[in-house]
Amino acid sequence: MNDITPATRRAFLKALTAASGLISLREASAQSDAEKAHARAMELLKPGSEKIAILIYPSFTALDAIGPQHMLAGMTGASVKFIAATAEPVKTDSGYFITPQLTFDQCPEQLDLLLIPGGTTGTIQAMEDNKVLDFVTLAASRSKRIGSVCTGSLILGAAGLLKGKRATSHWQTLDLLKIAGATPVAQRIVRDQNVITGAGVTAGIDLALDLVREYRGDFYAQGVQLLAEYDPQPHFAKSGNAATAPKEVVDLLNHMHAGFMAKWGEKLQNVIHRR
């Protein structure tokens, strides 16, 4: 459920109107409580106007994008849109398609946030695609903040936007950030001036909730969190972090992706050198 939306707000106001009839029958103290709750609710539901675009490109990882999209879209009045080179549906790395809501040409003049999800082969291609890099560079120059989830950091890096910045990425690609002139930081969320980066895939949820907290305050962010029932309970508490997961799981994944990481580094080097 993702329902702090204009429709919900209307429903809520309707419910409040209905409730006010009941409230008048109760004692004054209860009424005062209800009034306080009402005032609080009005404060909470006050629409904002954040403009957020989430880049999507062929073979991006959908969860990198939709985790944060869900949380950010919980901000009443915010515009949270998927943006792509063209209006055509974009294939995810699982083979299904998501339709962008904006094309590069339709990007708002100034964004509060441009967020870039990651992927694998698709992200390498996006990293080498001048149309993508030109858009990211231009939009970033007009955005209050830029951000990434997972290997989306490498697109930011390819566009030269991580130079001199502290940043994070999917744990297997952290070291590659150095090629882009960044200082890798093995944290779930890293902020440095106008740049916010998240670790692998699911870190996008934590990153987005942290932004909701910043944009709308603690109370609002907790409302969004509770609506999404974000009370994570992974069966293996330590296996989602390379620093605490069983060594043989870490080793295997590193072994699996060694060739891939080498290719990624080489490509990133080429792009950085060229631009």
Next chain:
Amino acid sequence: MNDITPATRRAFLKALTAASGLISLREASAQSDAEKAHARAMELLKPGSEKIAILIYPSFTALDAIGPQHMLAGMTGASVKFIAATAEPVKTDSGYFITPQLTFDQCPEQLDLLLIPGGTTGTIQAMEDNKVLDFVTLAASRSKRIGSVCTGSLILGAAGLLKGKRATSHWQTLDLLKIAGATPVAQRIVRDQNVITGAGVTAGIDLALDLVREYRGDFYAQGVQLLAEYDPQPHFAKSGNAATAPKEVVDLLNHMHAGFMAKWGEKLQNVIHRR
């Protein structure tokens, strides 16, 4: 990154072949380690053949579906597809579209799992849609297991599939399960025979990882978890659960949705009575 896929497997085998050249230069003990790692990797990457369909319908909540989709699709060889009434792109509750990969008519004869995401108004509509309920009933009769995330439970309930079962749902809709003849259980994941239900939105990720663990074992599940860097770190550790979140946040959300829950209950009652 969601890359335990056939392509990754090929890349992995290629990397292994390349690595074997290096290994031959090292001492025997290292070679033996590499061989063990190889054997382990082959065991890990052995493709399975689980057939999983995730129902999508107008105004479903994308994260309910894509959280589990991502984790389940980490199982090499598994077929994890979005299924809808027609092949048309399906609008999510955030206004963008996701294209289904199967139509009801194309549903595999026997599924390992039929999973149903939730939503708000869209879920009420799906719950009253005979085409959806007929499909769910038929597919469930042929599926080894049925499941839901968030309010998707109410579609299972409307189809009569939760009768006599222990089940969970989005915390605000838990009590509604009684209308469907179920015993509500306030847990993140609830299993009862062939039924697995998850709590609100993000619980789908935990649910799916638990299924990966069951289908492929602990080691594999930890690999999928680590690839998704699922090491959740919500800023507010207690605010994602109604039992531990600040009371005023819980109260406000309950106040906001009181009318909605009443409507939902009434509609569910009608459907159950009719079928």
